Amino acid sequence: MTEHALATVGVSLGYGKRSISSDLTVSIPAGSFTAIVGPNASGKSTLLRALARLLAPSTGTVLLDGRDLTAFGTKELARSLGLLPQTSIAPEGIRVADLVARGRFPHQKTFDRWSSLDEAAVAAAMNATGITNLSGRHVDELSGGQRQRVWVAMVLAQQTDVLLLDEPTTFLDIAHQISALELFQDLNAREGHTLVAVLHDLNQAARYASHIIAMSDGQVVASGAPREVITVEIVERVFGIRCRIIDDPESGTPMVIPLARVAD
């Protein structure tokens, strides 16, 4: 067992000539629920794309269980690492179980399209996300929160140790945000998945994640347990706002309260 599920070593990331991060080194502890936080355009999603091998670093390496990501075959990688992209397209007219079953692709062979293992994985994924009763419904007719659960179920059906989630709560209302985060926490605690999620809400990150990486300008400013990262100094350095930190009265985790009239 390696200590880190996923790590980058001195990677430079960017799109074309536009550089986002240079010499970036981060590590995701195995078995953690890691939240990546930071202001807009701080390189959070770019880092996640590099971790998922959707973006090739111009220098440096990304390691999964100590092995260079480029050494994995396409399907082989998809059996170890799953990604929920920010935006996905549900093919017109597709039903829930059919979409979840798409997560089985890396396990299937050309003529082996629906084995009993596939069926068990799809049933388990729908059960874990609480969508078994929606199984036969059209994805188009579901609410945003239900749809997000379907996508999560698809990634779960992939049966990977590591799950990367790119802004999984952005388009959800507060109730669905909480239910999604609780789902992730359960998946992490009960099923032992290593989770990496890009999150916008600092208080939610502090409340649900076990490890936080705070990014600014493409660099890691701080990483560690929520209490080590969510401090007055680091929040000001990363987001440029002055705040108080109090204990969340419900969970006891650090909670950011911005000062009145921060702009002055």
Place this chain on the structure above:
Amino acid sequence: MPPVGDRSVSAPVVPPPVDFGRRGYVVRARRVAASARLDRRAIVIVAALIVVLLVVSVATLAIGTYQLTVGEVVSALFGQGESRVRLIVVEWRLPRLLLAIGCGIALAISGAIFQSITRNPLGSPDVIGLDAGAYTGALVVMLVIGSGSYSLIAAGSVIGGLATAAVVYLLAYRGGVEGFRLIIVGIGVGALLASFNTYFLLIVDVNQAIVAASWGAGSLNALGWDQLGPFSLVLLALLPFVVALAPGLSQGELGDDAAQALGSNVERTRLFSTIVAVALTALVTAAAGPISFIALVAPQLAKRMTGLPGLGLVASAAVGATLLATADFIAQRIALPVGLVTVSAGGCYLIWLLVREYRRS
């Protein structure tokens, strides 16, 4: 009391069957590691289409200048009956019918692949200019090189189709290719090539132009076993690639990032699928000239009939074969090239589709 201890843990876990919201069958052959989920409605639709196709086929073989009875047709197919009837059925009418079916299958699959790649019902090889390009390639062989050889014309049409696909792809490329831009660029390139083709026909010798132009209308007239042989060989050679590429193509419909993360090599699948789809279209163009709209209509019609998302290659192929065999049956009755029949029927569909897509965006 349920059994306790190790035994219950190691007992095989039988998962509850997953409800897909539709009736279907699961087929599993563990020894050869093959399994599939078959949709009941899709099976019924494909079976019904095959019945229609059989009826059209018998009608095609029976009706003509020499009217034959169904009994005569059937016995001729089994090598019995009058030799004159056998000649008409087996030597003249059958190869044309089989070509119509084969072309319908090839066009429908090609259309389904392109619509999947572009994620758009308009993304069909005839709309994005590949038919025009394949025709240009064939014209160059016929008029510039001056050859009437079937295999040379076929090669010219394949090269023309591939070159057009490459040009359309490059012109539409902006750090990746987006479906709708590809279609708009393709329509432009297709229009350009179509006018070039017309110009080409105007500047050459009249007799050559007549031969080339009648071929350009898309006709199965005067095609026999000589053309069916190589056509079938190439079609059968391409189908295994289609089968191998299909699962990856379906994944691509989830968006590039999701498909990649799910273990589909998106760019490679897209490139190989494009080549196979162009080859299928060019194969038809080489044999019969450009036959429009089957590739556009068949996959969409199949989707509507089965109510299933995604590629639906088998249903598309069944629709394509039935449509083209029917169109050719009609074409023979009114003595027009089949390409004209499909153009006039498909044109109405295209207008409807354009209006619908415009309203949606």
